[in-house]
Amino acid sequence: MNLLVFSSLTALSSGQLLAQDENSLTFSKNKKYNINLSFGDSNDQTNVDQDSTKVVKAHKGRFLGGVTFTRLDIGFSRIIDNGSFSVSPKNDFLSYKGAKTSTISFDVLYFGYRFNPNFKVYVAGGFDWTMIRLKNDITIQQNMPELVAIDDDVHFSKNRLSNSYVHIPLNFEFRSKENNKGKRFYLVLGPEVSFLLNGKVKQISDERGKQKFKDDYHFQPVRVGGTARIGYGGIGLFTKYYFNDMFDTDAQKGVKNMSFGITFGLN
Secondary structure, eight states, rough: OOHHHOOOOOOOOHHHHOOOSSSEEEEESSSSSEOOESSSSSSEEEEOOOOOOEEEOOOSSSEEEEEEEEEEEEEEEEEEETTTOOOGGGGGGGGOOOOOOOOEEEEEEEEEEEETTEEEEEEEEEEEEEEEEBSSSSEOOSOSSSSSSEEOSSEEEEEEEEEEEEEEEEEEEOOOOOTSSSOOEEEEEEEEEEEEEEEEEEEEETTTTEEEEEEETTTTTTEEEEEEEEETTTTEEEEEEEOOOOEEEEEEEEETEEEEEEEEEEE
16 A cells, blocks of 8 residues: 555656546556546546537536546545543543545545536545554554553554454546646545444564554444545645544544545546
8 A cells, every 4th residue: 555655746746636527547658558547438528529629518417427436635634522532531542643534535446527618526445454553562462352462561653453344435527627738627526434344453563573463453333424626637635534434433523534635547
C-alpha cells in the first residue's frame, strides 16, 4: 500500500498522472495507457470534429458504467472523540501521530445516469484503508469482548492500527462548462456505506522485529458517512465524515472518524 501511495505521488510530481475524459486515469510519457472499461459515450460530454473547432452536443440522457480506476483519494485521517480532536483519558491508548495517520481509497466500478452535460448521478464500488499510527508503546489485544490495550516493555518504531473496507458511494456530480483549455470545475457530494473487510495491528521493534496481528478490533462492521469533493480538471480536494462510531464498543461510544486530502482522477 505504501508503494501505491509513493507511485501515485511520484507520477503526480513528474506530470505523468493525468485525468482522462470519463472514469479513467492516464499514465503518459509520449504514450497513453488507459485503465477503463465502460459503456456509454466514451467522451461523456461532447464529440469534437478533428478538422474543426466545432463541438457537437452529446445526447442529453444516457446510462454510464463499467470497470474503472478513478477517484484516488490520498490524505490524512483524524479521530474525533465526542466532538474533540483530542482523545479523552479513557481512550488515551488511541493517541496517534497526526502526520503519519493516513487514508487511501479508490473506486473500481461505477454505474450511473447522466441527465445533461453538467449533472450526473452514479453509484460506485471500491476500497478504503485507514492507518492510525499510535503514539504509545501498547498492544491492542486480539479476540477480546472489548477494545483492550496493554502496555509493552519494548519501544515500537512503528505501531499501527488499521482497517480496510469495501465502500459503496452514491455521488451527485455537478460540473461547469468546459473552458478554453478543455477543463471543468467539479463539485461531487453524496452518502457512502462501507463494509469492514478486516483490521490489523502492525508493529516494528528492535526486540521483536516486524509483527502483524489480524482481527476486527471492534471496528464498526457497517460504516455510514458522506463525502464532498471539489476540484478542477482531474485533481481536487476531498473530505469524508463518518456518522456512526468508529468502534462498536460501549467504552468508545462517540469516537468517530473523518479524513481529508487530495483526489486524483476526479470526474
